[in-house]
Amino acid sequence: MAEMEPGTLITLVTIVVSGVGILLGTITPAIVEGRAVLKALEGMTRQPEAANDLRTTLIISMALLESTAIYVLLVCLILIFANPLLERFFPGG
Amino acid sequence: MEGFFPQSVFPIFGIWVRDTVISTWIMMAIVVGAAAVVGRRWPEALEMLIDFLNDTISSAMGRPAGPYLPFLGTLAIFVAVANIIGIVPFVVSPTRDINTPVALALIVFFSVYYFGIRAKGLRGYFKDLASPIFMLPMELISHVSRTLSLTLRLFGNIISTELIVAVVFALVPAFLPLLLVAFSMLTGILQAYIFTVLAAVYIGAGLEASE
Numbered sequence: 305m306a307e308m309e310p311g312t313l314i315t316l317v318t319i320v321v322s323g324v325g326i327l328l329g330t331i332t333p334a335i336v337e338g339r340a341v342l343k344a345l346e347g348m349t350r351q352p353e354a355a356n357d358l359r360t361t362l363i364i365s366m367a368l369l370e371s372t373a374i375y376v377l378l379v380c381l382i383l384i385f386a387n388p389l390l391e392r393f394f395p396g397g
Numbered sequence: 398m399e400g401f402f403p404q405s406v407f408p409i410f411g412i413w414v415r416d417t418v419i420s421t422w423i424m425m426a427i428v429v430g431a432a433a434v435v436g437r438r439w440p441e442a443l444e445m446l447i448d449f450l451n452d453t454i455s456s457a458m459g460r461p462a463g464p465y466l467p468f469l470g471t472l473a474i475f476v477a478v479a480n481i482i483g484i485v486p487f488v489v490s491p492t493r494d495i496n497t498p499v500a501l502a503l504i505v506f507f508s509v510y511y512f513g514i515r516a517k518g519l520r521g522y523f524k525d526l527a528s529p530i531f532m533l534p535m536e537l538i539s540h541v542s543r544t545l546s547l548t549l550r551l552f553g554n555i556i557s558t559e560l561i562v563a564v565v566f567a568l569v570p571a572f573l574p575l576l577l578v579a580f581s582m583l584t585g586i587l588q589a590y591i592f593t594v595l596a597a598v599y600i601g602a603g604l605e606a607s608e
Contacts, residue, residue: 360456364598367591371546374553381556 311394318387322380329376337369403494417494424482424491428474450593457594458601465600468508473593476501480555480585484578490585492555495548502547505596506540513603522603547595551588558584 344362348355382388405413436443450470454462462469479497483490491497513522527533558581566574 356456360594363587363591364594367550367595368546371550371553374550374557377557378549378553381560 311390314387314389314393318383318389322383325376326380329380330373333369333373337366340365340369403489415494415496416489417491417497420482420488421479421491421497423488424478427482428478453590453594454597457597458604460601460604462597465512465597469593469597469600472501472505472596473589476551476592477586477589480589481582483555483559483585484582490555490559492551493559495552498548498551501551501592502544505547505599506544508596509540509599509603512600516604525605543595543599547592551592554584554588555581 340362344358347358403415403417406416406419407414432443447466447470450473451462451466454466454469458465476492479491481490482488483493510522516522517525526536558577562574562577562581565577
């Protein structure tokens with residue numbers, strides 16, 4: 305730790321934060337989407353005539369839920385490939 | 398990861414044209430050519446496509462899709478073809494560049510106002526928008542934020558599946574990426590469906606009278 309180059313600490317923190325962030329950011333929407341599918345399937349088996357409406361609503365709400373995971377992914381991609389902090393504190397490095 | 402993100406290719410009048418723009422031109426040529434050929438040889442196929450779009454958009458809007466079908470159907474076909482054109486070698490998906498989803502989402506953003514004002518008039522539309530007056534800021538913020546989420550959803554889904562394909566290709570070059578390419582095609586079609594349905598829902602919500 306004594307001979308650390310400038311920027312190594314930021315890179316290290318970035319990698320750890322990306323890993324933890326993508327972990328939490330995918331687990332939560334996955335659980336919530338699973339519950340949404342469960343409820344929709346229960347509704348479909350109980351009332352098969354409402355299956356089409358339920359399917360459309362399910363797909364739309366899944367897309368809305370899924371986008372939270374996508375936000376986390378985009379933040380992690382920006383941190384990994386285009387880290388603004390590295391360029392700000394160590395220009396040209 | 399060099400060459401994965403969009404690159405500028407050549408300038409026209411001082412504006413750099415990116416490779417995603419060139420693949421958009423290729424895509425437009427393909428779609429127009431396919432529509433001409435299919436429309437002459439198998440018109441039933443086009444009718445099936447239009448019927449499907451009509452049913453989907455009508456059920457999403459909760460009203461006959463008639464006047465909105467050309468706009469939303471074009472959007473659906475554009476996004477679907479743009480998402481799956483990336484499987485052609487040397488052609489990148491136009492939706493991989495964030496500027497394409499931004500442009501599409503802005504078109505949806507302005508078309509909500511356009512269709513709403515055309516249906517209800519300028520005064521009627523803004524009266525419905527601000528029916529309890531304190532809801533007006535909320536409405537405007539939600540219009541902006543849902544445009545942002547439309548953009549990021551499309552862009553993030555496409556770039557994530559393509560990134561997964563690229564990473565798996567770097568690790569296991571044989572056969573395994575093929576399955577993921579099929580998966581990315583499925584994701585692309587699904588995202589086009591979701592984009593169209595959400596645009597239809599937004600336009601339909603803008604048309605509804607609040608009384």
